[in-house]
Amino acid sequence: MDPIDYGRFEAGRHVNYFDLDRTFRREVARVLDEAEHEWAEPRLREFGEAVGHTVADNADTVDDHGPELHTYDAHGNVQNEVEYHPAQYENERIAYGAGIVADAFEAPPGRDGAMPLTHHLAMEYLLSYADPGFTCPVSMTGGVALVLDKYGEGDVLDSYYERLVARDGDENVEGAMFLTEEQGGSDVGANETVAEHVAGREYELTGEKWFCSNIDAEGTLALARTPDAPDGTKGLSLFLVPHTKGDADETDELNDQRYRRLKDKLGTISVPTGEVELQGATGYLVGEEERGFKYMTDMLNLERLSNATASVAIMGRCLLEAKVHAANREAFGSPIQEYPLMKRDLVDMAVDHEAATAYTFDAGRVLAEREAGDDEAYRLMRALVPVAKYRTARLAVDTASYAMEVLGGNGYVNDFVTHRMLRDAQVLPIWEGTSNILSLDLLRGLESEDAHEPLLAEIRANLDAVEHPALAETKTAVEAANADLGTAMATLATEDGDYAQLQAKELADLVFDVYTAALLCREGQTEIDEADDARTALVAERFVDRHLREPGGDRGIGDGDRFALERFDAVVRYGSVDPESLVDAAPADD
Structure with a gap:
């Protein structure tokens, strides 16, 4: 597949977000089965076009003309009316009319059954490229529908469920x-x-x-x-x-x-x-x-993954803005993407986005399997979901902040979208549980559900699927980190509660890093097998180098790392990589 020339765009808008985000497309193809993907792909592409044009423009307008509350009418009577800009109503008609909620609960046109919740998350991802704030009511509409579908009884609750999943804008409620x-x-x-x-x-x-x-x-x-x-x-x-x-x-x-x-x-x-x-x-x-709290946790799990989906979409949008600007902005006679430090920054931003997207959609896959009746998926979900929400939220803030820096002074003003993306990202570590709450929730899942068992088994299965020599050194490093993860879990299981809580966030980070590394390795193997392309293997290598290998006392300065210089086109622009070129480049064994 040819690399993307980001220099042909003026900004990260008036484009099709589905077409440009090859990472997202790969993950959607992975978590949907063949029939689901065949049905979903053209609809996601159509939605990506609408979001990249109409919804993105409307989102900027709504940000400047937000909702206004009119609690009382002219006579002092409570009316609880919220006034919206017409652009918000248009975005609602586009999103709900496209089935962003409905398709995961009722059979959409052209299918005999509903789509899995992963499709709902995929639609939210695209929407969040333009407006993460609007994704909040969309995700809660889906969450309420999920709870009422599972636990609601009686005509009143049935009537609300039916309208929550309606596609018709006149019928739909939030x-x-x-x-x-x-x-x-x-x-x-x-x-x-x-x-x-x-x-x-x-x-x-x-x-x-x-x-x-x-x-x-x-x-x-x-x-x-x-x-x-x-x-x-x-x-x-x-x-x-x-x-x-x-x-x-x-x-x-x-x-x-x-x-x-x-x-x-x-x-x-x-x-x-x-x-x-x-x-x-x-x-x-x-x-x-x-x-009630038990019922609400079903919605909360979906909301946490929606939060993670919005986070990785913000990363994707901000990365896109940074790529386009770096390809077009000249300084000292060259586009700034040609300078080594910018190459490194864009490579690492891209790897973070790929890692977070892979983890989030894999957690979504497990949640969807659980909601489809797979009881065995519940324990793995208990480990994956809180970590997904915690880690991706922090990554979204960091990515949006640095994308603003790439754009320079323009990125800091309201005329450019990184200004809004950073403001929107900042709530994501707060919504649906702070990082401390989520880390403690991981501990509860490990203690009460033995969630470590399916977690470690899934990591093991992903690593066992990796066999190409291009991934050999990366796999070895992940194997060692996985052993460390098992040791860490065993240690905390024998320590007192205070010490376990003290280390909970470190454990959550380790879970994310090891699980994601193993997942990227497996995806790299799949890409080699199916497309004879080692690009994702390179992404796995870079992620492992940054997160699972300890730098030396000189912070890695003397290790000769030229990855960003040599692999910029592959990682940032989605260029293809011959798997054998990685094997040939590897040093021979002594």
Whole structure:
């Protein structure tokens, strides 16, 4: 495949994001089966075209003209109205009309069954190239649909589910998840909202929710405690709290709640986030009482992967902007991509993006298998998902920040998209659990679910599939790191709780690095087998060198590393690489 000439673009817009992101295309082809991929590819390409043009332009407009809350009407009556710019409505029609939620729940045109959740994540990835903020309500709409599909009972909840997965813009409604309360924050068990039974599955909820994204969603899931329920998360029940009372087709009577104010946020302007007072608001019980937190974790797992998907898409968009600028911007007589330091920076940004994208979509594959009925996938998912959300969020912030630097002063001003991407990225380490919370969640998964067993088995299976000599040295390094990972897990299993928590983030980083390295090695082997191309093998090599091999006392300065100079076209521009050229270049054994 020919390398991409980024110099022919003016910027990372008015392009097709699906066509330009070969990393994403590779991952989609890997996690979908042949029939799914055959159906999805033209639709993802069509969506990538729409996002690269209309949605991207609209996203900039919406960022400058964000939602406005009108809590009261002219007579002082509560109306809870959020006013949006018309560009936001157009983006909604494009995204929901393309099946970004619907296709994963109901059979789309041309198929006998629904697509897996990996397709939903792929659509979110493309959307996040233009507007990660809008991906928030999209992902929550999918999350509420997932919960109602699994646990919802009764006509009211059925009516909301049907409209959450509707493709028609006139029929479609959005979902949300109100978890956070001011006194609790990440400690969900400290929630104080109470729910009093009215009749059947109907309850009245009273309390305050502090950080409510997509505040005016027609169908919101909220946790509350019924009278005499135990403290902590075990006593929480889950309710669907509509914007208006009744089923999804009844829109005349406002629910008993007040949207108090919108947050003045750094980024993600396209999604209104605010504070809600539940004043005896009507809610409909989902599933059984006191099992709400368990039900909500199903949505939370999907939300965390949506967060990771948005993170890697921000990395992809910012990398694209940096590549285009570096190919066009001349300094001292040459395009800046010709200078060694810029080559190295772009190579390492590209490798980070490939690594994070591979890990995220593999975690998505495992989640989709679990939701499709594979109970064995649950334990592996418990290890992969929190790490995916934690690591990719930090990478998104770092990548967006450096892409801004590549663009220089232009990158720092609102006229260029890196300004918005950095602002949007900064919330991703916070949404759906901070890095500390996620690292502790990994520990819980290892302790309560023995998640280390399928994790280590998956790493072993990926490494066992690698056999080409071009990957031999890289595989050896990953083998050693995998042994270290097993030792680290065994050590923490025997230490006291405080020490295990102290080292939890280090463990999460090690899990990401070893799992990703093994996965990239396997993908490199597959690419050699199927396309006689060793480009991904080079990506695996660079990732391992940077994350799993310790530099010497001189920080690697004396090791003769010329990777970025010699492999720039292959890694940054997607140039093909002859596998035998890597074998020939390897030093002979003594």
